Amino acid sequence: MIQRFMTTAFATVFLTVAATMTAFAAVDLQVVNGAGTPGQTARISLKVSNAVHLTAGQFNVSVAATGAPAVSLTAVKSGQAITAPDLCDGCTPPGATDSFFTSATGSPSISAVFLLSSDCEAGFLQNGECTTGHETGGISGNDKELAQVWVNVPGDAPIGTVYTVTLDTNADFSDAGSNILPVTVLNGTLTVIDVQKGDPNKDGQTTISDALIGLRSIVGLITLDADQQQAADVNCDGNVTITDALLMLRFVVGLITQYPCP
Numbered sequence: 001m002i003q004r005f006m007t008t009a010f011a012t013v014f015l016t017v018a019a020t021m022t023a024f025a026a027v028d029l030q031v032v033n034g035a036g037t038p039g040q041t042a043r044i045s046l047k048v049s050n051a052v053h054l055t056a057g058q059f060n061v062s063v064a065a066t067g068a069p070a071v072s073l074t075a076v077k078s079g080q081a082i083t084a085p086d087l088c089d090g091c092t093p094p095g096a097t098d099s100f101f102t103s104a105t106g107s108p109s110i111s112a113v114f115l116l117s118s119d120c121e122a123g124f125l126q127n128g129e130c131t132t133g134h135e136t137g138g139i140s141g142n143d144k145e146l147a148q149v150w151v152n153v154p155g156d157a158p159i160g161t162v163y164t165v166t167l168d169t170n171a172d173f174s175d176a177g178s179n180i181l182p183v184t185v186l187n188g189t190l191t192v193i194d195v196q197k198g199d200p201n202k203d204g205q206t207t208i209s210d211a212l213i214g215l216r217s218i219v220g221l222i223t224l225d226a227d228q229q230q231a232a233d234v235n236c237d238g239n240v241t242i243t244d245a246l247l248m249l250r251f252v253v254g255l256i257t258q259y260p261c262p
């Protein structure tokens, strides 16, 4: 009797462990809330967390607001996490359309498919399959920018409009070992703004490009329009100077998270 109980107990433990080993943790796919100005292109960032050698998947993004003019989604492009030359074949710098990223265009929703390389540690490839735990390809970690969704904000979109950005994964993601990974999505928003501090190129975020615009205007290579002048004057002293450019650079690298004035 005791022996049968023990056998059953061991079998239960074994099955539980086996089930745990084959159940993969969900990858989180998140919309980073963004902003855009009317008549300009905004980039909505999609980040993944809990990724372990994420190599493939597909998703759909919709951007809509009740009663507001419809946006046009022009492309899904590679994110900052996809920079390593060995991460995919034929990769180009972030923001470019990569061969591994295919997307449909031109409507309030867009679908994309991505496929990264799935490498294996030397000596662990047997019969064409990589031994579990020895995959090396794909994206791993948290807060990795998988993609940027490029959105044309309509010229007549009222300031303050909040578009809802909805994600849908109609197929599970998979890892370098071809294991199916469940996906948890977190939706976000795209807010229509007039002028955003630190964003003279009006793409909804501060990047190195904005700091360079400030620097180029300081040395007279370019002339800023009124909106750009207001966006690049991040300390609100009425002029665009080296101080503003440095503040934007500090923002880009994360040394500051907000500007001295709104």
Ligand SMILES: [Ca+2]
Pocket (backbone or CB within 6 Å): 198, 199, 200, 201, 202, 203, 204, 205, 206, 207, 209, 210
């Ligand atoms: Ca910008």
Ligand SMILES: [Ca+2]
Pocket (backbone or CB within 6 Å): 232, 233, 234, 235, 236, 237, 238, 239, 240, 241, 243, 244
């Ligand atoms: Ca200034």
